[in-house]
Amino acid sequence: MVSIKRVAVVAAVAMAGLTACAGTDSASSAVPGAAPGEGGGGGVLAGAPVAAAADILPGSTMEKIKQRGELIVGGSLDAPLLSQQNPATGEVEGFDADLGKALAKYIIGQPKVKIVNSASETREALLANGTVDVVFQTYTITPERAEQVAFAGPYYSSGLSIAVKKGTTGISTPQDLNGKTVIAGANTPAIPVIQKLAPQAKIITFGGDPECVQALKQDRGVAYVQDETLLVADAKKDPELQVVGTPFTEDPYGIGLKHGDDQFKSFVNDWLKKIQANGVWQGIWKNSLGSVVQGEAPTPPEIGSVPGS
Amino acid sequence: MSGLLFDEPGPRARRRIRLATVAGVLVLLALVALAVRQFAANGQLAAERWQPYATWPMWRYLLGGLWSTALAAVVSAALSMAGGLVLALGRLSRRRAIRLPAAAYVEAVRTIPALLLVYLVLFALPRYGLDLPLFWKLVVPLSVSNAALFAEVFRAGILSIERGQGEAALALGLTHGQSMRLVVLPQAARRVLPSIVSQSVGLLKDTSLGFVVSYAELLYSGKVLANYNGLLIQTYIVVALVYLVVNASLSALARSLDRSVAGGGGPRRRKITRVPR
Amino acid sequence: MSALLDHLPEFWQGLVVTLQMTAASFLGAAAVGLVIVAMRVGPVPVLRAVATVYVETLQNLPLLVLLVLAVFGLPEIGLKAGLTTTAIVVIALYEGAYIAEALRSGVNAISAGQGEAARALGLTFGQSLRHVVLPQALSTVVQPLGNIFIALTMNTSLAAAVGVVELTAAANRVNLLEAQPIPIFVGAGLAYAAVAACAGFVTGRIERRLAVAR
Numbered sequence: 001m002v003s004i005k006r007v008a009v010v011a012a013v014a015m016a017g018l019t020a021c022a023g024t025d026s027a028s029s030a031v032p033g034a035a036p037g038e039g040g041g042g043g044v045l046a047g048a049p050v051a052a053a054a055d056i057l058p059g060s061t062m063e064k065i066k067q068r069g070e071l072i073v074g075g076s077l078d079a080p081l082l083s084q085q086n087p088a089t090g091e092v093e094g095f096d097a098d099l100g101k102a103l104a105k106y107i108i109g110q111p112k113v114k115i116v117n118s119a120s121e122t123r124e125a126l127l128a129n130g131t132v133d134v135v136f137q138t139y140t141i142t143p144e145r146a147e148q149v150a151f152a153g154p155y156y157s158s159g160l161s162i163a164v165k166k167g168t169t170g171i172s173t174p175q176d177l178n179g180k181t182v183i184a185g186a187n188t189p190a191i192p193v194i195q196k197l198a199p200q201a202k203i204i205t206f207g208g209d210p211e212c213v214q215a216l217k218q219d220r221g222v223a224y225v226q227d228e229t230l231l232v233a234d235a236k237k238d239p240e241l242q243v244v245g246t247p248f249t250e251d252p253y254g255i256g257l258k259h260g261d262d263q264f265k266s267f268v269n270d271w272l273k274k275i276q277a278n279g280v281w282q283g284i285w286k287n288s289l290g291s292v293v294q295g296e297a298p299t300p301p302e303i304g305s306v307p308g309s
Numbered sequence: 310m311s312g313l314l315f316d317e318p319g320p321r322a323r324r325r326i327r328l329a330t331v332a333g334v335l336v337l338l339a340l341v342a343l344a345v346r347q348f349a350a351n352g353q354l355a356a357e358r359w360q361p362y363a364t365w366p367m368w369r370y371l372l373g374g375l376w377s378t379a380l381a382a383v384v385s386a387a388l389s390m391a392g393g394l395v396l397a398l399g400r401l402s403r404r405r406a407i408r409l410p411a412a413a414y415v416e417a418v419r420t421i422p423a424l425l426l427v428y429l430v431l432f433a434l435p436r437y438g439l440d441l442p443l444f445w446k447l448v449v450p451l452s453v454s455n456a457a458l459f460a461e462v463f464r465a466g467i468l469s470i471e472r473g474q475g476e477a478a479l480a481l482g483l484t485h486g487q488s489m490r491l492v493v494l495p496q497a498a499r500r501v502l503p504s505i506v507s508q509s510v511g512l513l514k515d516t517s518l519g520f521v522v523s524y525a526e527l528l529y530s531g532k533v534l535a536n537y538n539g540l541l542i543q544t545y546i547v548v549a550l551v552y553l554v555v556n557a558s559l560s561a562l563a564r565s566l567d568r569s570v571a572g573g574g575g576p577r578r579r580k581i582t583r584v585p586r
Numbered sequence: 587m588s589a590l591l592d593h594l595p596e597f598w599q600g601l602v603v604t605l606q607m608t609a610a611s612f613l614g615a616a617a618v619g620l621v622i623v624a625m626r627v628g629p630v631p632v633l634r635a636v637a638t639v640y641v642e643t644l645q646n647l648p649l650l651v652l653l654v655l656a657v658f659g660l661p662e663i664g665l666k667a668g669l670t671t672t673a674i675v676v677i678a679l680y681e682g683a684y685i686a687e688a689l690r691s692g693v694n695a696i697s698a699g700q701g702e703a704a705r706a707l708g709l710t711f712g713q714s715l716r717h718v719v720l721p722q723a724l725s726t727v728v729q730p731l732g733n734i735f736i737a738l739t740m741n742t743s744l745a746a747a748v749g750v751v752e753l754t755a756a757a758n759r760v761n762l763l764e765a766q767p768i769p770i771f772v773g774a775g776l777a778y779a780a781v782a783a784c785a786g787f788v789t790g791r792i793e794r795r796l797a798v799a800r
Contacts, residue, residue, distance in 0.1 A: 315628070315629040315705070315711040318629055322629075326629070326630050326631075329630070330630065330631075330632045333632065333633075334632070344663040344664075345663075347662070347663045347664040348662055348663045351662045351663075353662050416786075417779065419736065419782070420736055420740070420778060420779045420781075420782030420783065421740070421775045421778055421779060422740040422741075422743040422754065422775075422778055423740070424740075424743045424744060424746070424754055425743065425754060425757075425771055425774060425775050425778065428754070428757070428758065428761075428767070428771050429767065429768075429771050429772075429775075432761060432767035432771070433767035433768045433771060436767065436768075510645075510646065514646075514647070514648040514649070515648075517648035517650045517651060518650070520650060520747070521747070528648065528650065528651060541658055542655070542658055542659050542662060545651060545654050545655050545658070545659070546655065546659070548651060549647055549651045549652075549655060552646065552647055552648060552651060553643065553646050553647055556645075556646035556647070557642060557646050560642065560645070560646060586649070586684070586737050586741065
């Protein structure tokens with residue numbers, strides 16, 4: 001389940017050197033202690049653990065990454081709060097992005113990552129042919145997917161919610177959407193879910209989150225279905241918006257790994273346990289998703305608790 | 310050219326034209342003013358919504374996107390020109406076995422939307438283990454579709470060379486291939502140069518499909534920016550202006566090439582053939 | 587294959603929208619093109635300038651950018667229409683610039699004597715354009731107009747990016763559900779090719795007709 005997912009893809013962007021390019025070497029400004037921007041993970045990453053040398057088994061995926069000196073992550077550039085590129089710095093910021101940096105630090109000793117912009121349709125292929133080491137991209141764990149990739153985690157649990165223009169009445173559950181025009185992000189999992197829960201709803205789709213918000217404000221539809229966190233963020237930025245009800249789906253996010261690489265999977269699961277125990281996970285959450293959601297960090301879902309993980 | 314359809318207007322016609330012009334301009338200005346007022350009333354002109362585009366980092370990011378656009382356009386142009394030349398020669402070949410497939414390719418590809426080709430490369434190929442890097446996911450479908458368009462430009466250029474040229478070359482004892490290579494193509498190349506440049510403007514516009522592929526070209530960079538700052542309309546206006554400036558310069562180049570090619574000889578005045586998009 | 591057959595209603599619905607958009611925006615584009623070309627070859631300098639700027643602007647902007655700007659920008663200046671309507675208008679304005687250029691090159695191809703003869707007979711600018719120049723120009727531009735029609739059909743697919751569920755968007759949605767990209771997108775491609783083939787056939791017929799009529 002990819003939140004603001006355009007139709008899209010993968011890639012080792014072929015050009016180098018420019019800030020605009022997808023591959024972003026984050027070493028420079030994400031060094032622990034370097035002033036992190038709001039939502040940047042720099043400060044939190046200072047406390048992130050580094051694996052003991054003994055854990056980097058010879059011949060393992062971890063050793064390969066360590067020797068390369070860089071973790072290659074399949075992710076997004078345009079998912080606010082999760083994995084969004086900051087045009088001013090070229091840095092990719094957010095919950096998923098910072099977890100990727102923390103994992104890089106755990107393996108390499110430094111939070112050096114390269115983000116390969118991927119699309120939901122191609123993540124399995126990217127992992128299978130080794131273009132990326134891991135996928136941090138609101139990657140919902142399902143048994144079907146688990147036949148093609150290995151999932152560490154789940155590391156976070158989220159769900160779809162409904163946003164309306166303030167003052168709209170009569171919409172609080174997905175069933176209320178029947179017979180109404182509903183806005184959704186193109187190629188997001190919201191589309192099949194709406195089709196199932198509200199078969200009479202008319203769905204219109206737009207490329208990205210800002211387009212969807214604008215469309216809702218311009219009354220192109222009466223409701224906007226999207227990942228709850230994103231909706232909360234939108235509603236915070238824009239007082240015209242209001243999130244109604246509670247999430248009506250449960251999407252456990254996993255870290256995508258190459259299918260069959262059990263060694264790497266248990267290594268990543270160990271790392272998840274460590275950062276959840278020492279508060280780094282919670283710190284990263286506070287810096288990103290927590291900046292729009294009130295209250296303390298939620299309890300992370302139990303590792304391996306979902307079919308397919 | 311346009312002078313042939315009407316006489317030089319007399320004093321009364323000139324006065325009417327002046328009046329109509331003034332009235333027309335006033336109406337237009339009023340409409341624009343109304344639109345701007347409404348735009349401002351909706352808060353879209355607020356300084357803080359435009360201020361980010363007065364800062365260097367935003368422009369650096371957009372110019373980075375423009376660079377990627379240029380890169381994708383140049384590589385696609387090179388590939389589709391090569392493909393187009395082969396297809397054009399194939400279509401003019403004397404052998405049916407070559408002529409028919411070339412014609413079939415051009416006619417078929419011309420009728421499939423580039424967006425659909427992008428979707429095929431995007432969704433279908435990875436299932437068969439062929440997962441191209443992002444850059445090629447944009448460049449491959451663009452080259453496939455533009456090769457057909459370039460083929461038509463080249464073919465028109467070759468056909469525009471007087472038959473006598475090829476016949477004279479054959480009479481001198483050159484083979485068909487030699488007469489093409491040494492006599493016809495060099496002249497055709499001169500003639501189609503302006504069309505190639507204006508065709509490339511079309512290709513540069515096509516790279517905006519990177520928006521769909523999430524290759525970080527200009528329009529997609531605009532999307533990332535809009536996601537970051539939430540300024541959807543302002544961002545796309547700025548992006549549109551960048552496209553306009555770049556493409557208008559290229560079009561101007563095409564026109565000046567056209568003039569210089571025309572001035573340099575050639576019995577007929579050619580016009581730039583623009584393939585519709 | 588079953589992915590295609592199971593979802594025939596969706597595909598059909600999408601195809602109908604595509605055809606509606608194509609027909610409506612081509613008619614609009616023809617009207618826009620006629621007006622612009624009349625302005626461009628006419629005697630009023632301001633109109634000539636406006637028409638030139640119009641053609642240059644629209645030919646140098648990606649249609650996708652225009653669509654996004656129109657769909658989200660126009661409501662902010664108080665002009666709001668349905669998504670499909672907006673897309674039709676934008677495509678008509680965009681392709682109108684191309685039609686104007688095709689017509690202009692047709693007009694330019696008419697020998698100067700024709701216009702002069704029309705004027706010598708006392709026809710006004712509008713009359714000589716309507717009765718003498720355009721009918722002849724039309725017969726030379728049937729092929730280019732056919733090409734514009736095909737390009738326009740392809741371009742309606744971009745409306746998918748601004749929420750119109752036409753053929754491409756329908757195919758994309760079915761693919762999201764069925765994950766069978768090859769039959770789904772190839773099927774959609776064949777539908778477009780069929781529309782274009784019809785257009786090619788019709789332009790061929792018209793061209794022959796006009797050729798005889800001369």
